[in-house]
Amino acid sequence: MRLYKKEGNTLQILSFPNDNIEKGDYLIIEDSRVNKKLITQVIDVQFANVPGLLEELLRDSTTEDCVYGEDFDPLKVSSHINHIQDAWMLLCKIRGTLENEKPSVNVSWLPSRSKSGIERFSITSLLAQIDNGRNLPIHIGETKEKSPFTINAHDLDGTLNIVTGKKGTGKSHLSKLLVLGLIDYGATVIVLDLNGEYTNLGFSQNGEKNVYHDKVHVLTPGANLKVSLAQLDLRVMLNILVHALHLPGASTREFRRIWQFLNQRRASTLRELGEAIKSWKCNQHVRDALFSRYNSLLNSGFFTDIATEAVTFEEFFGETRKGGALILNLQDVSSVDRQIVVEYTLGKLVELLGQWKIRAVFLFAEEAHLYLRETYWDDIVTRMRHFGVFTTFVTNQPDTIRENIYRQADNIFLLNFTNERDLETVSRAARVDSETVKSIAHDLPHHHCLVLGKTVKDFPMVVKVRAYDVQTMGQTRLFFTSRDYARAEPQLR
């Protein structure tokens, strides 16, 4: 391999197919004159622009079809000619410098073109170099060299993360891996599980309970997740009414009075609330508005007056004290009810964190745009983060996540994307240049993930995400099974 050109942060390196370089590989450029090595990453492999090649290809292709023949080439010169024709130009991004075997981001020097040696730098060695005590390793998968790839749970702490990729590429699979890894170290995790995919995390594939069984708590609204009005903060209730149920301002003011009235009488039950609205002296429009919202609350099945049915998040968090996940199963929950539940959960979370009843939680939100109201997005990256809510957004529609979230994301786990627009969106992430994202993510094989950000010390790395023995519900439900397919015989021809 030879250094050919440098433009800004991009290097061009001449290489041949037998060097076996692929996108995502790291190369180290060693300049023997100075005791420094440049760390670069291959972001694209192109054909080298060999002079006269076009004429040659044209010549070959015009004769190929109509002329047959043989070559007497005893010295096998043609293999050398093909070798030249196959020359590659590697587009590389400069990632840092290795000085006295310590990586740094100082890249203010340029290695010699004639004197530099270029070698592959295995991800394994790179990981070893950037390792600053991976004392809480989470095993994500393996590197290209088949050595284990781990991230440090510390690097997820206090961070904002995004897991994205097109449909079916393994986003949820990877997120579950992160969830279990965090639980292992005693973290509290809340999953907003839109499709009920995380509900079986406590079981292995053969259906038996696994080691996580006691740490995974599935909360299904209306079933084992019902709450009493009494434990509801007025602020949370108003959020539900205004944001999930769109209660107009005048009615909200009236509701506030009713709520305070019930509170004073210690009669915060659904039944009492209904009675109060009925008999409350107010404008008929307001009453109608309040009543319809009341019915929505009632129908959600999320609220209960029966003391034995009602649960509290305090209890749940108690159970996760030594590490555990609360899976909020939003499958089969209507969109309005979903919002009610999410408003309640986030409100409760902030309340408990504010009172230091819990330390911090890791929140995993699948397709958050389907239930998270506008104002929460900013809240999550600012206020809630301060309170100790560390969010991971999981989505296959990257444009549903705001640009500022990409900019502030500490880690991005990027699976395959082929759509240019999606790639464009993701490439706005501040942690890496957009060419890297576009080029590498476009060609990521199945189950491979490009890890960007803090967990890899900003050395983007491709990892093959490992499989694990957990019952997954992630499979897309299909109409035709392979059995049907084999049996089927078309009647019409």
Add this chain to the structure above:
Amino acid sequence: MEDESFQPNESGFKQYATSHQQNFEGATPILRTHDLLTIKSIPIKPLFCDTPVAAVDVSSIKIGETETGLLCAIRGAIVWKHDSRYSYLRFGPFPFHITEENKKEIYNLFKHHSFEISEDANAPNLANVPIRMGSLLERWLQLGISCSAHDSVILWDGSLTAGTADSPLNVVSQLLEISRNRLNTILAFSKTTNLRLLGHKLTDLGEKSWPPCLLQINGFPPQSGPVFSLGNVYVAKLTQGICSFRLDIDKEISLERGIEAVQKLLGNDLLIQSYPETLRLAHTFSTFTATEVIGIQHLIAQQYGLRIIARPNIRRLLFGPFGKGSEG
């Protein structure tokens, strides 16, 4: 002009290979105009009978210089058309390292095959060796074709001029004889020619005649000296268009047989701008391109550990086919 319309890229080689050229340009006889010169136009028409057409061409090219000598490569191609299908056999590339040490051996090789090479001990001219090597391979391939073909049209690149270093008299006349005996006819097409008639380039003479035709030029002064032509010289204007080529046909065969061979060529091969496709393919298959030169340099460096100190300018090599031994 022909030169340009045939292959615009030839000029690229010329710049690079001027030293090669001087030598063989000098070898082509410059004929002075003569009072008795006549030009006769012979109309021809395609003869559609199954006659195989074969063509031979060879290229040589300088690959670079080493501390001890010169690197070159040669490659030859035979293309034939039979049953409306083209086939080829390609030989090489054969790289050579010509040094002061092995020069003697090379001279002996040429001598053995009746090729002369300037052996002035004071000014050894290594630069000509690649072209001589190419000619040797070319004659060898021509011999192979002449001996194996029968009742065929054989196309050569160049002329039937003999008595030069690249065309020893006995070699060329022997080739012609073998061909005659096997009922083959050799048609030698020159892409350009330095022959001038009445102040015009010979190949410009076709302008006023209707193709397909041959212009027969009679009344050249009798040739003297070591260099002369073993063929009758024609200007071949075989298709519409601006191109015509010098065509040499064996003097020893009858005019009719010569014309018939051209007519068979017309009936059996594709002609584009007066030039036979079989010969064009042979040219294409033998010439070197820039990547091929780099590839050969790679082979030499890798397998023979030779360090190349001066390389030909690849930018120049860019201009397509070049490195032609016996043509300009």
